[in-house]
Amino acid sequence: VTVAADMVRTYSTDLCSIDQARLSACVEACLACAQACTACADACLSEDSATGPATWVRTKLDCADICVATAQVLSRHNGYDTNATRALLEACVRICKRCADECERHASTHAHCRVCAEQCRRCEQACRDLLIHL
Amino acid sequence: VTVAADMVRTYSTDLCSIDQARLSACVEACLACAQACTACADACLSEDSATGPATWVRTKLDCADICVATAQVLSRHNGYDTNATRALLEACVRICKRCADECERHASTHAHCRVCAEQCRRCEQACRDLLIHL
Amino acid sequence: VTVAADMVRTYSTDLCSIDQARLSACVEACLACAQACTACADACLSEDSATGPATWVRTKLDCADICVATAQVLSRHNGYDTNATRALLEACVRICKRCADECERHASTHAHCRVCAEQCRRCEQACRDLLIHL
Amino acid sequence: VTVAADMVRTYSTDLCSIDQARLSACVEACLACAQACTACADACLSEDSATGPATWVRTKLDCADICVATAQVLSRHNGYDTNATRALLEACVRICKRCADECERHASTHAHCRVCAEQCRRCEQACRDLLIHL
Numbered sequence: 356v357t358v359a360a361d362m363v364r365t366y367s368t369d370l371c372s373i374d375q376a377r378l379s380a381c382v383e384a385c386l387a388c389a390q391a392c393t394a395c396a397d398a399c400l401s402e403d404s405a406t407g408p409a410t411w412v413r414t415k416l417d418c419a420d421i422c423v424a425t426a427q428v429l430s431r432h433n434g435y436d437t438n439a440t441r442a443l444l445e446a447c448v449r450i451c452k453r454c455a456d457e458c459e460r461h462a463s464t465h466a467h468c469r470v471c472a473e474q475c476r477r478c479e480q481a482c483r484d485l486l487i488h489l
Numbered sequence: 490v491t492v493a494a495d496m497v498r499t500y501s502t503d504l505c506s507i508d509q510a511r512l513s514a515c516v517e518a519c520l521a522c523a524q525a526c527t528a529c530a531d532a533c534l535s536e537d538s539a540t541g542p543a544t545w546v547r548t549k550l551d552c553a554d555i556c557v558a559t560a561q562v563l564s565r566h567n568g569y570d571t572n573a574t575r576a577l578l579e580a581c582v583r584i585c586k587r588c589a590d591e592c593e594r595h596a597s598t599h600a601h602c603r604v605c606a607e608q609c610r611r612c613e614q615a616c617r618d619l620l621i622h623l
Numbered sequence: 624v625t626v627a628a629d630m631v632r633t634y635s636t637d638l639c640s641i642d643q644a645r646l647s648a649c650v651e652a653c654l655a656c657a658q659a660c661t662a663c664a665d666a667c668l669s670e671d672s673a674t675g676p677a678t679w680v681r682t683k684l685d686c687a688d689i690c691v692a693t694a695q696v697l698s699r700h701n702g703y704d705t706n707a708t709r710a711l712l713e714a715c716v717r718i719c720k721r722c723a724d725e726c727e728r729h730a731s732t733h734a735h736c737r738v739c740a741e742q743c744r745r746c747e748q749a750c751r752d753l754l755i756h757l
Numbered sequence: 758v759t760v761a762a763d764m765v766r767t768y769s770t771d772l773c774s775i776d777q778a779r780l781s782a783c784v785e786a787c788l789a790c791a792q793a794c795t796a797c798a799d800a801c802l803s804e805d806s807a808t809g810p811a812t813w814v815r816t817k818l819d820c821a822d823i824c825v826a827t828a829q830v831l832s833r834h835n836g837y838d839t840n841a842t843r844a845l846l847e848a849c850v851r852i853c854k855r856c857a858d859e860c861e862r863h864a865s866t867h868a869h870c871r872v873c874a875e876q877c878r879r880c881e882q883a884c885r886d887l888l889i890h891l
Contacts, residue, residue: 358655358658358659358738358742359658359662361659361738362658362659362662362663362666362735362738362739363662365666365733365734365735365737365738382658386654386657386658387626389654390626390627390630390650390654390694390698391626391630393695393698393699394627394630394631394698394699394700395630396818397698397699397700397815398630398633398700400811400814400815401811409802409803412802412814413565413799413802414570416561416565416798416818417561417562417565417570417573419695420557420558420561420562421558421562421573421577423554423558423691424554424555424557424558426658427550427551427554427661427687428551428554428555430658430661430662430665431547431550431551431661431662431665432662432665432666436548436551436583436584436587438583438587439551439555439580439583439584439587440580442576442577442579442580442583443555443576443577443580445576445579445580446573446574446576446577446579446580449570449572449573449576450570450573453570453572453573465633466633467630467633469633470626470629470630470633471630474626492789492792492793492872492876493792493796495793495872496792496793496796496797496800496869496872496873497796499800499867499868499869499871499872516792520788520791520792521760523788524760524761524764524784524788524828524832525760525763525764527829527832527833528761528764528765528832528833528834529764530684531681531832531833531834532764532767532834534677534680534681535677543668543669546668546680547665547668550664550665550684553829557825560792561795561821564792564795564796564799565795565796565799566796566799566800599767600767601764601767603767604760604763604764604767605764608760681833682838684829684833685829685830685833685838685841688825688826688829688830689826689830689841689845691822691826692822692823692825692826695818695819695822696819696822696823699815699818699819704816704819704851704852704855706851706855707819707823707848707851707852707855708848710844710845710847710848710851711823711844711845711848713844713847713848714841714842714844714845714847714848717838717840717841717844718838718841721838721840721841
């Protein structure tokens, strides 16, 4: 049982229309993904690859920012603006997918990219699941 | 001339496809809107209205989070993921519109809501302008 | 095993001087605390208490912002600015302590305040532990 | 007149003890600095320097995170936790100073580093000014 799930269970004024398990799974996935992306960007900056990891680093930083915002908005369980939340989840799906695609290509050489790719893929899926049931 | 405009002008690897003036106007508008929403939520918490400002406060907090993320992602001018950026701008338009609509209803009684409504409306418009030209 | 711990283990250019277990415990505690504070602030906004929860809500929002920043800075394991990190951890200890103190007073009546108080106390302790070993 | 100054003027329950001009100047400086650091980190990632800008980029990312959190906390004008705010301002002074020191060394070759250094120095000073009068 996670903290997000605990918090969802302790109050629910108008949560009736949202799937509680999917909601807390998505919050957790966003936070774990933000953390993995921030750490992976930092690790990539330390690799001495000639080609330079500029684009991947940028994608990871964008992914971290969008995941944090999504986790925060989803953590306010009451009184959703469904339109804004839906668009934000779409943004999160897209950046997580791109970040996972890029990280997977480096997963065999960089362990941090492997961990990051897993978290991005998990977050992409959690956002898709919530979008379908929103 | 703003800092965001200054930064946009100092580098532009593949900015060719983006309108620089609209980009920096949007970044500025997002930051000003985030600040106004955070301060307005705080001010609303201090009003002793019987009806309670719960929903408006929540909308303002969501708006601040989404505006900060949008400003950050737009501030990385290079190598955009256009799909994710577009969805994020959509989320920003929607939450700014809702926040402006709510704040305008209290603009005559609360000066902080009037300032906040103006910034939300300006940010909504700046995001729409950028979306069209992205 | 958490994602933060996984990421710490996958790279360590100049991590030699930092305790890896304490570092990842602190990152996790900050993220869980930020989430709990955001959700608890939202839940408090929905309670119809005559006295109004303005101050507690504000403290929780501050706590969430400081915890997110701390988690992000700590997630960049390499090349610490020890002075800035130390001051940030101090800020985190202080706001978590204040938030825990306030939440504990409402823990018997509001389940969300009980969960939030636990996470704030855990985060306060994790930051103190890391500060001693930094 | 800035938005932050406008918001400070529109409400002030217990602002009596804080210098309003210094408060809004500090909020503005933090937001401008966060934006400059985010954009400058992105620009640095695009430079093909053999030595690699890993450490500077990291410092700029830390600086952006701490500046955003400081702007948010300061934007909640009421009911300050002075201890936490003071420590957060200290963290902001330290990271802005370090970031300015690093950026100034590259100001002659990179225009984005020059703009970023100016904003970091301005933010460092604004935080110091507020700390003295808190």
